[in-house]
Amino acid sequence: MSRAVCEKCQFSATTCLCDDLVKVENSLSIIILQHPSELKVTKNTAKLLPLCTEHCTLVQGQSSSDFTILNTLPQATTALLYPDPDAILIDKVSEQSQIFSQQLTHLIVIDGTWKKAFKILQLTPLLTTFKKISFATIPPNRYRIRKAPRPDSLSTLEAVAHSLMLIEQLDPTPLYQVLDALNDKQTQFMPEHVKTRYLK
Numbered sequence: 001m002s003r004a005v006c007e008k009c010q011f012s013a014t015t016c017l018c019d020d021l022v023k024v025e026n027s028l029s030i031i032i033l034q035h036p037s038e039l040k041v042t043k044n045t046a047k048l049l050p051l052c053t054e055h056c057t058l059v060q061g062q063s064s065s066d067f068t069i070l071n072t073l074p075q076a077t078t079a080l081l082y083p084d085p086d087a088i089l090i091d092k093v094s095e096q097s098q099i100f101s102q103q104l105t106h107l108i109v110i111d112g113t114w115k116k117a118f119k120i121l122q123l124t125p126l127l128t129t130f131k132k133i134s135f136a137t138i139p140p141n142r143y144r145i146r147k148a149p150r151p152d153s154l155s156t157l158e159a160v161a162h163s164l165m166l167i168e169q170l171d172p173t174p175l176y177q178v179l180d181a182l183n184d185k186q187t188q189f190m191p192e193h194v195k196t197r198y199l200k
């Protein structure tokens with residue numbers, strides 16, 4: 001059974017976020033590689049990104065043949081956001097991270113659980129040729145509805161917002177406000193005792 005969804009934001013009529021959407025003016029191009037299993041996740045936040053950021057492309061798939069877009073990205077100035085031991089920590093003030101951040105033109109983000117993201121990486125060899133970036137410190141998780149696969153992991157929207165702040169010194173507030181609006185709308189019909197458990 002399918003519920004009616006808003007054509008623009010893809011959320012249901014009761015959680016439609018169109019009135020809350022504000023576009024941030026990022027210059028970095030964002031490429032989201034979305035695992036198909038995320039399509040079924042009603043609380044997925046990645047689908048909001050093309051609506052509230054500039055130059056954002058969302059591609060669904062699982063392997064190289066789906067992600068041919070990667071062939072078009074400039075090697076030297078594209079980064080993959082992925083927590084890897086050899087990732088450049090963009091929130092750590094060092095000459096290496098600063099110079100690299102300033103030159104970035106494209107950011108690739110994988111949308112899926114860590115397990116699915118790892119699988120996409122295995123099946124897409126070209127992905128491993130890009131420099132990886134990550135955070136030394138992860139900001140507090142604002143999106144509480146979707147149980148995160150790891151306590152310190154962020155929703156895709158939060159990860160992009162935090163990256164844009166660190167790379168472009170962009171104010172991520174509008175993106176966090178969209179997330180708060182989503183939080184409010186998805187908890188509006190919850191009984192009080194369930195809601196307090198979520199909003200703790």
Ligand SMILES: [Zn+2]
Pocket residue numbers: 006007008009010011016017018
């Ligand atoms: Zn809508």
